[in-house]
Amino acid sequence: MSTLTGPTRESAGAGAHTCDGVGDDARRPDGAQKVAGRFAFSSDLWADGMVWGATVRSPHPRARLVSVDPSEALRLPGVHCVLTHEDVPGKKTFGLEVADQPVLAVGEVRYQGEAVALVAADSPETARRAVAAVRVEYQPLVAVVDPMEAMLPTAEKVHPSGNIVRHFKLRRGDPFGEAPVVVSGEYEVGMQDQAFLGPESGLAVPADDGGVDLQVATQWLHADRRQVAAALGLPEAKVRLALAGVGGAFGAREDVSLQIHLCLLALRTGRPVKMVYSREESFFGHVHRHPARLRYVHGAARDGRLVFVKAEMVFDGGAYMSSTRAVIGNAGTLSVGPYVVPNVSVDAYGLYTNNPPCGAMRGFGAVQACFAYEAQMDRLAEELGMHPVELRSLNAMSQGSLMPTGQVVDSPAPVADLLRRVAQAPLPPPGPTVADVATEGLLPGGMANTTHGEGVVRGTGYAVGFKNVGFSEGYDDYTTVRVVLAAGPDGPVATVHSAGCELGQGLVTVQAQIARSELGVREVVVETADTRVGSAGSSSASRQTYMTAGALREACGQLRAEMLARAAARLGVPEADLSWAHGEVLGPGGDVLGLPELLEPGPLERTVEWRHRPTQEVDPETGQGDAHVQYSFAAHRAVVDVDTELGLVKVVQIDTAQDVGKAINPGAVLGQIHGGTTQGLGLALMEEIQVEAGRVKNPSFTDYLIPTILDVPPMRVQVLELADPHAPYGLRGVGEAPTISSTPAIVAAVRAATGRRLPRVPLRPQDIVGLGEAAGGTDGADGAAGTGGRAGGAHDLTGGVPEPRGPGSGEGGAVP
Amino acid sequence: MQLRLEVNGVPYETDDVWEGESLLYVLRERLGLWGSKNACEQGECGSCSVLLDGELVCSCLVAAGQAQGRHVVTVEGLGRDGRMSAVQEAFLEAGAVQCGFCTPGLVVATEDLLRHNPAPSDVEIREALAGNLCRCTGYEKVLDAVRAAAGTSR
Numbered sequence: 001m002s003t004l005t006g007p008t009r010e011s012a013g014a015g016a017h018t019c020d021g022v023g024d025d026a027r028r029p030d031g032a033q034k035v036a037g038r039f040a041f042s043s044d045l046w047a048d049g050m051v052w053g054a055t056v057r058s059p060h061p062r063a064r065l066v067s068v069d070p071s072e073a074l075r076l077p078g079v080h081c082v083l084t085h086e087d088v089p090g091k092k093t094f095g096l097e098v099a100d101q102p103v104l105a106v107g108e109v110r111y112q113g114e115a116v117a118l119v120a121a122d123s124p125e126t127a128r129r130a131v132a133a134v135r136v137e138y139q140p141l142v143a144v145v146d147p148m149e150a151m152l153p154t155a156e157k158v159h160p161s162g163n164i165v166r167h168f169k170l171r172r173g174d175p176f177g178e179a180p181v182v183v184s185g186e187y188e189v190g191m192q193d194q195a196f197l198g199p200e201s202g203l204a205v206p207a208d209d210g211g212v213d214l215q216v217a218t219q220w221l222h223a224d225r226r227q228v229a230a231a232l233g234l235p236e237a238k239v240r241l242a243l244a245g246v247g248g249a250f251g252a253r254e255d256v257s258l259q260i261h262l263c264l265l266a267l268r269t270g271r272p273v274k275m276v277y278s279r280e281e282s283f284f285g286h287v288h289r290h291p292a293r294l295r296y297v298h299g300a301a302r303d304g305r306l307v308f309v310k311a312e313m314v315f316d317g318g319a320y321m322s323s324t325r326a327v328i329g330n331a332g333t334l335s336v337g338p339y340v341v342p343n344v345s346v347d348a349y350g351l352y353t354n355n356p357p358c359g360a361m362r363g364f365g366a367v368q369a370c371f372a373y374e375a376q377m378d379r380l381a382e383e384l385g386m387h388p389v390e391l392r393s394l395n396a397m398s399q400g401s402l403m404p405t406g407q408v409v410d411s412p413a414p415v416a417d418l419l420r421r422v423a424q425a426p427l428p429p430p431g432p433t434v435a436d437v438a439t440e441g442l443l444p445g446g447m448a449n450t451t452h453g454e455g456v457v458r459g460t461g462y463a464v465g466f467k468n469v470g471f472s473e474g475y476d477d478y479t480t481v482r483v484v485l486a487a488g489p490d491g492p493v494a495t496v497h498s499a500g501c502e503l504g505q506g507l508v509t510v511q512a513q514i515a516r517s518e519l520g521v522r523e524v525v526v527e528t529a530d531t532r533v534g535s536a537g538s539s540s541a542s543r544q545t546y547m548t549a550g551a552l553r554e555a556c557g558q559l560r561a562e563m564l565a566r567a568a569a570r571l572g573v574p575e576a577d578l579s580w581a582h583g584e585v586l587g588p589g590g591d592v593l594g595l596p597e598l599l600e601p602g603p604l605e606r607t608v609e610w611r612h613r614p615t616q617e618v619d620p621e622t623g624q625g626d627a628h629v630q631y632s633f634a635a636h637r638a639v640v641d642v643d644t645e646l647g648l649v650k651v652v653q654i655d656t657a658q659d660v661g662k663a664i665n666p667g668a669v670l671g672q673i674h675g676g677t678t679q680g681l682g683l684a685l686m687e688e689i690q691v692e693a694g695r696v697k698n699p700s701f702t703d704y705l706i707p708t709i710l711d712v713p714p715m716r717v718q719v720l721e722l723a724d725p726h727a728p729y730g731l732r733g734v735g736e737a738p739t740i741s742s743t744p745a746i747v748a749a750v751r752a753a754t755g756r757r758l759p760r761v762p763l764r765p766q767d768i769v770g771l772g773e774a775a776g777g778t779d780g781a782d783g784a785a786g787t788g789g790r791a792g793g794a795h796d797l798t799g800g801v802p803e804p805r806g807p808g809s810g811e812g813g814a815v816p
Numbered sequence: 817m818q819l820r821l822e823v824n825g826v827p828y829e830t831d832d833v834w835e836g837e838s839l840l841y842v843l844r845e846r847l848g849l850w851g852s853k854n855a856c857e858q859g860e861c862g863s864c865s866v867l868l869d870g871e872l873v874c875s876c877l878v879a880a881g882q883a884q885g886r887h888v889v890t891v892e893g894l895g896r897d898g899r900m901s902a903v904q905e906a907f908l909e910a911g912a913v914q915c916g917f918c919t920p921g922l923v924v925a926t927e928d929l930l931r932h933n934p935a936p937s938d939v940e941i942r943e944a945l946a947g948n949l950c951r952c953t954g955y956e957k958v959l960d961a962v963r964a965a966a967g968t969s970r
Contacts, residue, residue: 027908034916035904035923037851037891041916044850124845125834197855197863197917197951247855247917248951279856447943504915504952667911667957674954675914701860701949709955710946 021517022729025667028509029526030502042217042244045203047272051080053265054127054275055258056117056134057284058109061145061694062158062354063138065105068117073133078122080269082134087264090233096223096255096359100159101320103231103260109138110158111319111356112695113284120265120273143354143694147293147316150353158319158352165317165350166325168332170623172404173343179299179307183379187296187372188760190688191316192289194361195706198247200257200285201276204266211238212263217246219253221499222535231260232267239263242530249503250679251360252286254540255322283699287322287359288689290315290350292331292368298376299343304384306395308343309336309376309404313369315350315358322359324350329473330365333405333618333627337373338415338466339395344404346623354694360540362679363467363739370465371761374744378461378751388462388748389423392416396464406624409631412722414659418635419464421657421718428653431458431641444641444648446710455645458652461748464635465740468628469733470543474617477629478609479547480534483555485519485595486603492583492595494519494556497527500536500548505735506668510545511552513664518556520583521595534609542632542733545664549728551610558606563598570597613726630724634658634737636677636745639713642753647765649685649750651713654742659720661732666719673717673738680742682707688762821883823847824893839878840864843890851891851920855949862948865921865928866890872928874947891920894927903927903965910961914952922948926962935966 020026033039056068070082085092085104092106093099105116117134121127144150150163157163202216211234218224221241229239246253258275265273277285292315299308313331317324332348361367381391396415402408431443431453443451471477484495494515502508512524529536537547560580567585568575570593577588585593618625639652656673663669686705690697698704723730743761750768751758758767819833819842830846843849843866852875853863859874866875867889875888894901900908903926913919922945929936929944936944941962950958 025911028911028913030916031908031913032900034913034919035900035907036895037849037920037923039916040850041853043854044844046848125836195951196915197853197861197949198915199855246915247853248915250951276854279858442939504917506914671911671914671953671957674956675952676954678954679951700858701856702858706949706951707954708946708949709942709958712955715954715956 020513022513022664024513024665026509026513026665028506029512030508040245041198041247042215043199043201043276045215045244045274047203047205050203050272050274051120051122051269052124052127052275053118053120053262053273054131055115055261055281056119056131056136058105058112058114058116058138060109060138060140061112062141062143063109064141065107065109065116066137066139069135070117072135073119073130076126076130076133078126079130080120081265082130083118083264083268084116087268088231091230094227094231094256094260095321096323097325098321110354113356114319115261118261118265120269145354145694147314147351147353150351151314151349158354163352165321165352166328168328168348168623169621170332170335170344170346170404171621172406175310175343175345177299177308177343180302181300181380181383182297183376183383184295184297185376185379186759187294187375189292189368189371190760190762191291191356191358191691192361192683192687193283193689193704194250194252194286195704196248196250196252199277199279199282202244202258202262203272203274204262205272206266206270209238211240212266213240214259214263215242215244216259216262217244217253218259219249219501219503219540220538221501221529221531223538224256224259225531227256228260228263232263240531242528243501246501246503249539250362251364251540254360254538255287257285279701280699283689283696283704287357289361290317290324290327290358290368292316294368294372296372296376298380300380300384302384304386304391304394306339306341309341311335311346313346313348315348315368316353316355317350318353318355318357320357322357324359327365329627330468331369332623333403334366334466334468335369335373336404337370338397338413338464338633340397340401341404355691356689356696362676363736364541366465366467366736366740367683367743370463370740371744374463374465374741374748375759378748389419392419392462392464405618405627407626407628411630411724411726412659413631413633414720414722415464415633417720418633418657418659419462422462422635422637422655425637425655425716428639431456442650444643444650445646446650450646450648451643456641456643457753458639458641459749459751459753461638461745461752462636463741463744463748464633465737466631466633467542467736467740468630469546469632470541470612470629471537472615472627472629474615477537477547478611479536479551480607480609481548481551481555482533482605482607483515483552483559484603484605485559485599487596487599488523491523492521492599493523493525494521495525495527496552497533498536498548499529499531499533500544501529501539503539505539505672506665507539507544507548509668510664511548514549514552515556518553519559533607542735546727546731546733547610547612549664549731550612551608553728554610555606555608558608559604562604566598566601567593630727630732632732632734632737634741636741638742638745638749640746640749640753642750642768644754644769647768649763649768651681651711651746653713655716656738657718657720658737659722659732660734661724661727662721662730663719664729664731669719669734670717672734674715676735676738677715677742678707678712680739681712681746684743684746684761684763686762817881819880819884821886821888823849823888824890833880835881837880838876839880839883839888840875842880842883843875849890849892853917853920855917860949861918862921862925863918865924865948867924867928872925891924894923901927903930906961906965910957910964912953912957912961918948918950922950922958926965929962930966936962
């Protein structure tokens with residue numbers, strides 16, 4: 001049901017078509033092992049003499065750490081050691097951007113689940129008992145859990161530097177612009193979990209040189225190594241990491257979880273140490289998607305053209321910084337959506353609180369913004385009497401448009417085309433009849449038969465979103481790849497070695513595809529990702545295929561040049577007379593030299609460190625600057641059936657259109673779009689880490705729901721391939737865009753079915769039937785729409801910090 | 817306690833099994849059969865699915881003692897003579913595998929489905945696999961794989 005459509009299919013660099021090369025539906029090299037249960041994930045590692053590590057965690061969101069008494073735990077047979085912060089030989093803190101998080105708590109714990117002590121024991125069960133036997137004395141402190149209160153100057157400080165991690169300001173045009181049609185609204189996005197299936201796990205082995213070898217599931221080996229080495233007080237050369245099998249990531253493995261702990265235990269015990277988090281511990285062991293509150297005011301001319309957007313966005317980053325600064329940068333720069341807006345005033349705040357730490361998750365800042373701005377676009381369309389697609393298309397950015405940061409969009413931006421494609425896709429047949437219910441179970445409530453069709457209303461919604469690809473705002477973003485081309489017993493073999501992390505997305509496949517196409521070889525070996533080669537950067541931000549493709553293509557090009565030089569010497573002709581095709585060098589007069597002959601003098605090797613084009617830091621007062629490398633665009637149309645009596649939603653169909661620039665592996669691209677769309681569906685309808693007074697209420701897969709195969713509708717995908725001239729092969733990062741617009745499209749469909757404002761995700765049944773708290777929203781309670789007026793009217797957002805709102809104040813609503 | 821059971825046709829005997837251990841723990845940590853995965857410990861995700869005397873179960877919810885003297889088939893036991901089963905081949909061919917953590921459980925559950933219902937409708941497939949969580953694929957290619965394995969590909 002999915003199609004690839006595109007005006008051109010750029011051929012791979014070398015021109016020749018190679019089986020399982022660039023653009024082919026190549027099979028995963030690890031797929032056969034995975035279907036057979038023989039692929040080694042990080043939780044499947046084992047070593048002789050291995051012991052098990054486990055973590056003592058704080059039950060309090062904020063407390064003074066009075067004492068840790070390990071004596072009872074140490075008396076248990078089979079317990080090898082108990083470690084506290086005093087046993088951290090090097091730097092006591094770590095962090096992705098700023099080292100603000102203790103390796104093991106010192107003096108104070110700042111969130112529920114913070115690591116306080118470590119144990120190592122002979123078995124997982126003994127380790128679990130030892131954790132329970134460590135006596136920790138806490139003096140609970142009043143926790144800072146309301147992000148609005150945390151922003152006040154009078155608030156308790158979570159860290160001495162204050163609670164505002166970043167205040168991003170975006171100013172363009174006239175911030176006090178007037179418009180004849182103004183809509184305002186207030187929105188809220190709950191805390192989503194990445195909920196990868198493979199739990200955090202790894203194996204650390206002490207080495208003879210006093211260092212340590214760590215196998216772990218991660219997104220960024222070198223960032224881990226930097227933080228591990230600092231905490232151990234070792235030079236980086238003595239900390240060697242290799243990627244173990246990764247059971248999904250979605251951002252949650254960009255930060256260090258158990259990496260440092262494993263290595264501390266291994267060096268202390270002198271034995272291999274394995275750790276595997278339980279699902280419950282996993283919920284406390286990694287960062288989540290920032291929950292956010294967003295206020296928007298949109299002003300438009302009567303013809304629908306946007307005049308201004310003003311917004312205030314508050315993101316709760318929790319107890320430690322992680323990547324909050326970058327999340328805020330994305331939220332701010334992408335805050336108005338893929339639209340042309342002449343006047344913009346946006347303030348985006350990232351905060352410290354004593355809530356669970358938040359950082360990277362697929363869509364990273366863009367998800368929260370898109371939920372709000374797309375709801376605003378629908379309200380504006382309603383106010384203007386326009387179709388939602390018509391209003392969006394009228395304002396859609398295109399190549400040559402200016403971002404509100406002043407950056408020129410200098411590659412295809414087919415926003416209107418993507419919307420047109422999903423709008424014109426065939427609609428599903430009308431809702432199931434009573435007769436269908438018995439056999440098909442397709443109504444809201446599914447097999448539970450909670451309705452026979454009465455009270456069920458259908459709705460259709462649209463959304464479009466975008467996301468920056470790669471690391472932005474001046475970050476020195478690079479990837480290293482080493483390629484060896486050598487003669488093998490069955491022909492030439494290319495070996496690709498990088499630290500780029502395969503998470504399931506298919507990086508190993510595209511590495512082999514690119515090497516085949518560029519070098520004309522059939523056999524490619526992709527080595528295990530590890531730190532013997534330079535950093536690949538992070539498998540995040542939709543960047544790894546882009547970056548690895550850039551580095552790998554460059555390395556292969558250098559190898560081809562070297563082979564041309566060899567051929568020129570051998571044939572005694574100038575290099576200029578030679579050409580490369582199909583893995584052979586063609587000379588004048590029909591001479592042909594194949595790879596076997598060219599490799600006779602010995603193997604060739606190249607290591608390339610490749611950078612995408614530079615970006616700039618933005619101006620701190622105006623947010624102006626060329627912050628981004630590239631954008632990725634997707635649009636969704638969702639059709640839903642809603643049981644308006646029970647508040648249950650059945651997504652009937654989702655259509656997606658996405659521009660991927662160039663599909664290196666079309667099947668994998670579709671897999672990314674299906675999976676990303678489904679995670680957006682989860683945020684729309686079911687996924688939320690419920691935090692009450694700083695405590696997580698639902699740390700399990702029984703209570704934190706992710707979509708099952710019954711929740712997911714048929715997904716039709718249209719893929720465009722409009723080459724980005726600045727990117728390798730013209731490709732665009734794929735992974736995040738589909739997650740961004742599926743949430744607002746589904747909620748828009750539910751709004752269309754019910755007539756309710758629904759300003760908060762995930763939607764809860766009580767919101768849909770109108771029994772929710774104020775934020776759950778009945779019409780008119782959560783925003784204002786009207787004609788005429790200035791942006792700074794009843795909903796004045798220009799004053800900076802919003803008013804604090806306590807629970808039950810009747811506006812906005814507290815996190816449940 | 818001492819535990820005797822047959823896994824994939826091979827008899828195993830293991831000593832000193834603690835009464836609190838699950839069948840999943842025995843398979844993974846005592847018998848070295850890592851194919852069955854542990855992702856939730858409470859029967860929600862289906863990653864640990866195995867056949868116990870031919871019945872589809874979450875091995876994390878089966879106490880080790882309950883497997884005494886019984887026959888277990890895990891994902892490792894599905895192929896024959898070093899070749900993949902038709903279901904495994906279909907998952908690979910359809911691109912239904914990304915990170916692959918859920919794959920062993922999905923493959924075992926699909927084998928069970930097709931044994932009972934060789935030509936399932938889409939709704940029957942969805943109902944049969946509703947106990948297997950996948951976070952990567954959105955299930956679209958999982959459906960493709962099951963249809964293909966059933967020979968009902970459209």
